[in-house]
Amino acid sequence: AQSVTQLDSQVPVFEEAPVELRCNYSSSVSVYLFWYVQYPNQGLQLLLKYLSGSTLVESINGFEAEFNKSQTSFHLRKPSVHISDTAEYFCAVSDRGRNQGGKLIFGQGTELSVKP
Protein backbone atom coordinates (compact mmCIF):
# COMPACT_ATOMS: atom_id res chain seq x y z
CA ALA A 1 0.00 0.00 0.00
CA GLN A 2 1.10 3.54 -0.66
CA SER A 3 1.33 6.28 1.91
CA VAL A 4 2.41 9.90 2.05
CA THR A 5 3.80 11.73 5.07
CA GLN A 6 4.09 15.48 5.30
CA LEU A 7 6.42 16.09 8.17
CA ASP A 8 5.22 19.55 9.17
CA SER A 9 1.59 20.41 9.83
CA GLN A 10 2.25 24.15 10.05
CA VAL A 11 5.10 26.27 8.69
CA PRO A 12 5.17 29.96 9.62
CA VAL A 13 7.66 32.12 7.70
CA PHE A 14 8.29 35.79 7.09
CA GLU A 15 7.75 37.34 3.69
CA GLU A 16 10.75 37.02 1.32
CA ALA A 17 12.25 34.17 3.38
CA PRO A 18 12.93 30.77 1.81
CA VAL A 19 10.70 27.83 2.66
CA GLU A 20 10.77 24.05 2.34
CA LEU A 21 7.71 21.84 2.81
CA ARG A 22 8.71 18.24 3.32
CA CYS A 23 7.05 15.18 1.81
CA ASN A 24 8.03 11.52 2.04
CA TYR A 25 6.21 8.63 0.45
CA SER A 26 6.29 4.86 0.55
CA SER A 27 5.32 2.60 -2.31
CA SER A 28 6.26 -0.80 -3.64
CA VAL A 29 5.69 0.34 -7.24
CA SER A 30 6.73 3.25 -9.41
CA VAL A 31 4.72 6.39 -8.79
CA TYR A 32 3.79 9.80 -10.05
CA LEU A 33 4.15 12.62 -7.51
CA PHE A 34 2.15 15.82 -7.12
CA TRP A 35 1.86 18.95 -5.06
CA TYR A 36 -1.57 20.55 -4.78
CA VAL A 37 -2.34 23.94 -3.20
CA GLN A 38 -5.56 24.98 -1.48
CA TYR A 39 -6.09 28.70 -0.97
CA PRO A 40 -8.56 29.74 1.75
CA ASN A 41 -12.16 28.77 0.93
CA GLN A 42 -11.22 27.16 -2.37
CA GLY A 43 -10.76 23.70 -3.80
CA LEU A 44 -7.39 22.14 -4.59
CA GLN A 45 -5.31 23.21 -7.60
CA LEU A 46 -2.39 21.30 -9.09
CA LEU A 47 0.86 23.17 -8.34
CA LEU A 48 3.40 20.85 -9.97
CA LYS A 49 3.97 17.22 -10.84
CA TYR A 50 6.73 14.70 -11.41
CA LEU A 51 5.99 12.09 -14.07
CA SER A 52 9.40 11.15 -15.46
CA GLY A 53 12.61 12.70 -16.74
CA SER A 54 14.27 15.55 -14.86
CA THR A 55 13.94 15.07 -11.12
CA LEU A 56 13.57 18.84 -10.58
CA VAL A 57 10.17 20.24 -11.52
CA GLU A 58 8.99 23.84 -11.35
CA SER A 59 5.73 25.72 -11.14
CA ILE A 60 4.87 29.02 -12.81
CA ASN A 61 4.86 30.92 -9.51
CA GLY A 62 8.38 30.08 -8.38
CA PHE A 63 7.94 26.83 -6.46
CA GLU A 64 10.08 23.81 -7.26
CA ALA A 65 10.21 20.22 -6.06
CA GLU A 66 12.84 17.55 -6.41
CA PHE A 67 12.14 13.85 -6.70
CA ASN A 68 14.68 11.87 -4.69
CA LYS A 69 14.14 8.17 -5.32
CA SER A 70 16.71 6.92 -2.82
CA GLN A 71 15.17 8.97 -0.01
CA THR A 72 11.60 8.56 -1.33
CA SER A 73 11.06 12.27 -0.95
CA PHE A 74 9.47 15.05 -2.98
CA HIS A 75 10.12 18.24 -0.98
CA LEU A 76 8.64 21.56 -2.12
CA ARG A 77 10.79 24.71 -2.00
CA LYS A 78 10.56 28.38 -2.79
CA PRO A 79 13.53 30.75 -2.40
CA SER A 80 11.41 33.79 -1.47
CA VAL A 81 7.78 33.59 -0.39
CA HIS A 82 4.99 36.17 -0.73
CA ILE A 83 1.98 36.86 1.44
CA SER A 84 -0.13 35.43 -1.37
CA ASP A 85 1.54 32.01 -0.93
CA THR A 86 -0.36 31.56 2.33
CA ALA A 87 -2.32 28.36 1.76
CA GLU A 88 -2.45 24.67 2.59
CA TYR A 89 -0.21 22.44 0.52
CA PHE A 90 -0.83 18.76 -0.12
CA CYS A 91 1.63 16.20 -1.42
CA ALA A 92 0.07 13.28 -3.32
CA VAL A 93 1.17 10.06 -4.99
CA SER A 94 -0.42 8.02 -7.75
CA ASP A 95 0.33 4.48 -8.88
CA ARG A 96 1.66 4.44 -12.46
CA GLY A 97 -0.52 1.44 -13.21
CA ARG A 98 -3.73 2.18 -15.06
CA ASN A 99 -5.81 -0.30 -13.11
CA GLN A 100 -6.10 2.11 -10.21
CA GLY A 101 -8.27 4.59 -12.08
CA GLY A 102 -5.89 7.45 -11.38
CA LYS A 103 -6.50 7.42 -7.64
CA LEU A 104 -4.41 9.78 -5.54
CA ILE A 105 -3.12 9.18 -2.02
CA PHE A 106 -2.73 12.47 -0.16
CA GLY A 107 -0.55 13.54 2.72
CA GLN A 108 -1.95 15.25 5.79
CA GLY A 109 -1.30 18.74 4.45
CA THR A 110 1.01 21.57 5.51
CA GLU A 111 -0.35 25.01 6.34
CA LEU A 112 2.04 27.66 5.08
CA SER A 113 1.53 31.00 6.81
CA VAL A 114 3.52 33.92 5.42
CA LYS A 115 3.80 36.90 7.75
CA PRO A 116 4.76 40.47 6.76
Next chain:
Amino acid sequence: DVKVTQSSRYLVKRTGEKVFLECVQDMDHENMFWYRQDPGLGLRLIYFSYDVKMKEKGDIPEGYSVSREKKERFSLILESASTNQTSMYLCASSLGWAWGATYNEQFFGPGTRLTVL
Protein backbone atom coordinates in the same frame (compact mmCIF):
# COMPACT_ATOMS: atom_id res chain seq x y z
CA ASP B 1 -11.21 25.50 -18.41
CA VAL B 2 -12.48 22.48 -16.56
CA LYS B 3 -15.19 23.37 -14.16
CA VAL B 4 -16.31 21.20 -11.28
CA THR B 5 -19.23 22.56 -9.31
CA GLN B 6 -20.74 21.40 -6.07
CA SER B 7 -24.34 22.10 -5.18
CA SER B 8 -23.72 23.85 -1.86
CA ARG B 9 -20.78 25.59 -0.17
CA TYR B 10 -22.26 25.20 3.29
CA LEU B 11 -24.84 22.73 4.57
CA VAL B 12 -26.27 22.14 8.03
CA LYS B 13 -28.22 18.94 8.71
CA ARG B 14 -29.56 17.08 11.70
CA THR B 15 -28.53 13.63 12.89
CA GLY B 16 -30.44 10.92 11.06
CA GLU B 17 -31.30 13.01 8.01
CA LYS B 18 -30.59 11.75 4.51
CA VAL B 19 -28.13 14.07 2.82
CA PHE B 20 -27.33 14.45 -0.87
CA LEU B 21 -24.18 16.19 -2.08
CA GLU B 22 -24.14 16.86 -5.80
CA CYS B 23 -21.16 17.33 -8.08
CA VAL B 24 -21.21 18.27 -11.76
CA GLN B 25 -18.30 18.52 -14.20
CA ASP B 26 -18.48 20.08 -17.65
CA MET B 27 -15.48 18.49 -19.40
CA ASP B 28 -16.80 15.04 -20.32
CA HIS B 29 -14.45 13.37 -17.84
CA GLU B 30 -14.80 9.64 -17.24
CA ASN B 31 -13.44 9.58 -13.68
CA MET B 32 -15.07 11.23 -10.69
CA PHE B 33 -14.11 11.13 -7.03
CA TRP B 34 -15.48 12.06 -3.61
CA TYR B 35 -13.10 12.93 -0.78
CA ARG B 36 -13.52 14.18 2.73
CA GLN B 37 -11.02 16.62 4.16
CA ASP B 38 -10.35 16.79 7.90
CA PRO B 39 -7.64 18.78 9.73
CA GLY B 40 -4.53 16.70 10.26
CA LEU B 41 -5.81 13.87 8.08
CA GLY B 42 -5.56 15.41 4.63
CA LEU B 43 -7.94 14.14 1.95
CA ARG B 44 -9.34 10.66 2.18
CA LEU B 45 -11.09 8.94 -0.72
CA ILE B 46 -14.68 7.89 -0.04
CA TYR B 47 -15.78 6.55 -3.45
CA PHE B 48 -14.82 6.92 -7.06
CA SER B 49 -16.37 6.15 -10.40
CA TYR B 50 -14.74 5.65 -13.78
CA ASP B 51 -17.88 5.27 -15.85
CA VAL B 52 -21.61 5.82 -15.68
CA LYS B 53 -23.20 3.44 -13.17
CA MET B 54 -19.75 2.20 -12.14
CA LYS B 55 -18.46 2.82 -8.64
CA GLU B 56 -15.70 1.59 -6.41
CA LYS B 57 -15.12 1.99 -2.71
CA GLY B 58 -12.29 4.17 -1.59
CA ASP B 59 -10.57 4.10 1.76
CA ILE B 60 -13.49 5.22 3.97
CA PRO B 61 -16.81 4.21 2.34
CA GLU B 62 -18.66 3.31 5.54
CA GLY B 63 -21.78 5.41 6.03
CA TYR B 64 -21.78 6.68 2.45
CA SER B 65 -23.14 5.64 -0.92
CA VAL B 66 -22.87 7.18 -4.38
CA SER B 67 -24.83 7.44 -7.57
CA ARG B 68 -23.70 8.14 -11.12
CA GLU B 69 -26.60 8.02 -13.52
CA LYS B 70 -25.13 10.53 -15.98
CA LYS B 71 -21.52 11.04 -16.97
CA GLU B 72 -21.33 14.62 -15.73
CA ARG B 73 -22.96 14.10 -12.33
CA PHE B 74 -21.70 12.20 -9.28
CA SER B 75 -23.74 12.27 -6.09
CA LEU B 76 -22.63 11.41 -2.57
CA ILE B 77 -25.36 10.18 -0.23
CA LEU B 78 -25.32 10.02 3.52
CA GLU B 79 -28.20 7.64 4.27
CA SER B 80 -28.45 8.67 7.93
CA ALA B 81 -26.17 11.54 8.80
CA SER B 82 -24.14 11.36 11.99
CA THR B 83 -22.08 13.97 13.82
CA ASN B 84 -18.82 12.24 12.86
CA GLN B 85 -19.63 12.99 9.23
CA THR B 86 -19.20 16.72 9.88
CA SER B 87 -16.45 17.58 7.43
CA MET B 88 -15.42 19.30 4.20
CA TYR B 89 -16.39 17.23 1.17
CA LEU B 90 -14.49 17.66 -2.09
CA CYS B 91 -15.44 16.34 -5.50
CA ALA B 92 -12.92 15.87 -8.31
CA SER B 93 -12.90 14.65 -11.89
CA SER B 94 -10.28 13.48 -14.39
CA LEU B 95 -9.99 12.25 -17.95
CA GLY B 96 -10.16 8.50 -18.54
CA TRP B 97 -7.27 6.29 -19.62
CA ALA B 98 -8.87 5.67 -22.99
CA TRP B 99 -7.60 9.06 -24.08
CA GLY B 100 -4.02 7.77 -23.88
CA ALA B 101 -3.07 10.09 -21.06
CA THR B 102 0.16 9.39 -19.22
CA TYR B 103 -1.48 10.41 -16.00
CA ASN B 104 -4.77 11.90 -14.97
CA GLU B 105 -4.77 15.32 -13.36
CA GLN B 106 -7.66 15.63 -10.99
CA PHE B 107 -9.69 18.86 -11.07
CA PHE B 108 -11.42 19.80 -7.84
CA GLY B 109 -14.64 21.57 -6.96
CA PRO B 110 -14.74 24.28 -4.26
CA GLY B 111 -15.98 21.91 -1.57
CA THR B 112 -19.08 21.58 0.61
CA ARG B 113 -18.67 22.17 4.32
CA LEU B 114 -21.22 19.90 5.99
CA THR B 115 -22.18 20.29 9.64
CA VAL B 116 -24.30 17.58 11.25
CA LEU B 117 -25.95 18.65 14.51
